[in-house]
Amino acid sequence: MDKLQALISKLQKKRLKVKTRKRGMHKGSRQSHKFGSSMEFSDFRMYQPGDDVRQIDWNVYGRTGKHYIKRFLDEQELSIAIYLDQSSSMRKIDEKWELAKQVAAALSYIVLNNEDRLFFSPVSSAVVEPVRRKGSVYAKKTFLEIMQLEEARMTGDFFKNLAMTISKKQQLSIIITDGLEPLEGIEDLLKKMASFKQEIWFIQVLSMEEYTPPYEGDMRLIDSETESAVNVSMNKAIVASYIKRLKEHNQQLETMTTKYGGQYVLVTDQSDAQSVLFRDFSGNGLII
Secondary structure, three states: OHHHHHHHHHOOOOOEOOOOOOOOOOEEEEEEEEEEEEEEEEEEEEOOOOOOHHHEOHHHHHHHOOOEEEEEEEEEOOEEEEEEEOOHHHHOOHHHHHHHHHHHHHHHHHHHHOOOEEEEEEEOOOOOOOEEEEOHHHHHHHHHHHHOOOOOOOOOOHHHHHHHHOOOOOOEEEEEEOOOOOHHHHHHHHHHHHHOOOEEEEEEEEOHHHHOOOOOEEEEEEOOOOOOEEEEEEOHHHHHHHHHHHHHHHHHHHHHHHHOOOEEEEEEOOOOHHHHHHHHHHHOOOEO
16 A cells, blocks of 8 residues: 555646547646636736726736737646456466556546546446546546455456447547457557547557566466457477467557557556656656
8 A cells, every 4th residue: 555655646746648639628637729718827918998998907007008908828727538447367377467547546546636637447247337527526436436445256258348438528538458469450449449539549458478488398378358268389499489479469559550640659567657657658758
């Protein structure tokens, strides 16, 4: 818990850098490019008939003899969706699952702490109600709720289930998954999100065991999604072939995400959540 509290404290002044210019209709703490009524001063302009006379700066008038009014940056919220892959393949390796949850919890905390609107959905084959919240008052509570997520049942394909629960009214959609499903289904989903004019962040989380398997000899491999099994004899050549295919798969994921205007980040459970957030994400310009 001390590590989680330390992580939360470092998230206090962070925000997500969202490229979209589309804005919500409610007040938030994020500055838009149009002028409104927040307390963040921008500049002055000449008074025009119809302007609020209370905005006239009389100190400037005393110096110039002309009526100027202050302009302020409008503050409006963003709507951000975070989809966490809660399928069996994500939960099978504890370190990988904990890292994925911490990343999802941290991003959700940042969204709420900045008064943006959060749509968080832990996606599996079970019908799970998404979390819809707004306000910094919910930030820590939501963080801890996500860290306590558990799912004991076997689940189906993440991307098929996500396609049925996707929210259309978001400026940014963040997908946190191992991305080890067929590329066709993944591309269908990314294309669908792009059609909604959503910015996409694709966060691929792998265990080091998946990234560079340490296995050799005869063994029985069991599919965590279907429980189907196959007997194999692992040797260096097979492991090298697997690593090559995985790298090609990941490269295609990155190319595909970029094609639909998104950003792709690959992380492994060799890193802790703070390294992922403040090194990898900040380095990619996702968190500022």
